[in-house]
Amino acid sequence: MSESRITGAAGRGIPVRGDDIDTDRIIPARFLRCVSFEGLGEHAFEDDRKNFSDGVHSFDREEFQGASILVVNDNFGCGSSREHAPQSLMRWGITGIIGVSFAEIFFGNCVANGVPCLTLDSSQVDEIQGLIEGDPGCLLKLDVENRSVHAGENTYPAGLPDGVQRAFLEGLWDSATLLLEASAAIDEVNARILPIQEQS
């Protein structure tokens, strides 16, 4: 349960270039045949890594091992609702993501797991991807409180919805406890909508 406030994430960066990278690519469906998320980390991007046509996939490159901030492009995480996607990234070691935009369900799954996803303009993301490719040791910092990204010498103002920012800063991102607080109000709504009943 989360009492934990999340103010940001920091570490070395790892770029994965390309728009519309879907959750089938992040974690292929055959790895969803499981009843726990354990062990998914080693299969992150498995098929993309095996079939990478342009050199070696960054998840296999020596210089990016141990990195924790993923830097992606537009519409990252589109497609399936599988939480296995952020789970596999987290278990590989990712603690925060910077991108141009994120698909909604993927973004929500990241929030539920305490992984901040901050958005920047396309040119700024390109710049950061170039920076960490040139200097893999460079430290990236996601600042949830000030909604910004620090990369090398630069600070970029970043996007994060208000509600999500507050959920992170106030330690409310693990929503189950929060939702259960309103027990009487939940029962009220249940009573005012139609019940579900099988006809006899």
Place this chain on the structure above:
Amino acid sequence: MGKNLLQKAWEQHTVRELPTGQTQLFIGLHLIHEVTSPQAFEELRVRGLDVRYPSRTFATVDHIVPTHSQERPFVDTLAEEMMVAIETNCREFGVQLFGLDDDRQGIVHVVGPEQGLTQPGMTIACGDSHTSTHGAFGAIAFGIGTSQVRDVLCSQCLAMDPLKVRRIEVTGSLAPGVYAKDVILAIIRELGVKGGTGFAYEYSGEVISSMSMEERMSICNMSIEGGARVGYVNPDETTYEYLRGRPFAPSEEGWEDAVKYWESFASDEDAEFDDEISLDGSALGPNVTWGINPGQSVQVDGRLPTVSELPEGERESASEALEFMEFEQGASIAGTGIDVAFIGSCTNGRISDLREAAKVALGRKVSPGVKALVVPGSRLVSEQAESEGLHEVFMEAGFEWRKAGCSMCLAMNPDKLKGRELSASSSNRNFKGRQGSPLGRTLLMSPVMVAAAAIAGEVVDAREMLGD
């Protein structure tokens, strides 16, 4: 000023505003399946929580079930473990399961409507992105991750950010041989695969209002492929007629009140929308995807794009797609040879889909060398098809007639592409590796177009086989 359906259903289901500023939204119907629920139940156990309203949660099994033999235990021990998990979880937590021993088993988005569980004005969640399907009934239905499945199980609620609404009007009438699948592929091509991010899509116009419920489901199903987590159609007589007499629909004595309640959710005439667009349905032809996302499609008589002529933002993705598919830019899509034909899925595995496809299969033969599958979306669809003799039409033509499940839509079961095989598929995603082979290739199209491709051995305009 009037309100739209999303606003009305949202208000009706709002529990409170959360300290984060988000809405605590009550979920009227929660559907679960074997893939995205086991970890959620495990968390309930760890936290000592119950399922809050078991009568609002229904389970079925679809993703991992084999469609050839469904005998237990499954050969795939991992799949068997997942089956045991959902059976145990449903038993322990008091959730009704339409399992493999139940005639009501099938793909979750086929089963909900079929049973009359899906109703207008409801909020519906399921750990599957194609939950948008249920919006066809005027419900606010959307996919969620496993942590949210846990939230709904224990609280029947979700913490939600507000959605904007884009009204998409499809005017005119569809030409013969043009289907709901062609309409939604055109919409996604027009608005892009991320055009719907942050929006719910309200589908309206003559084309939509004259559609059957099954056609509306095909449209709403693929909203998520356009980035919209929610897609819906306002409820009308077609909706109520579909629901009447279904097992979980209101009984006759409560019927009039229920219809009144449902009607109250339809968007007001003076409702406002955050965006509105219009599309001429009369101008549409059969569509086929050529790339690696559902927005990359072309009419069957059209040509693949020339990369240099595309807007700059689409060039890189188009080049990547052409390279992966091994297609030449500017080539015709018609005449593309196929290895596999798949008719089924939550998009197009319903009885009307099978009836239309059977028209093309009747009296014809699947091209030698093409592996062709017909997979009904549910056991009830299968029974209905068999009572009409459709299974014989398909089998005589050389299609394999399978048992209900998700099958080759997502390849979490034995139905998978091999190597570089190219599949004509009535499913919803043409992502790299989606159909089970990391290098397998998918062309999305309507079930009728898949049937025609199976027979011709290549992409053809199915209208040539449909006759009058």
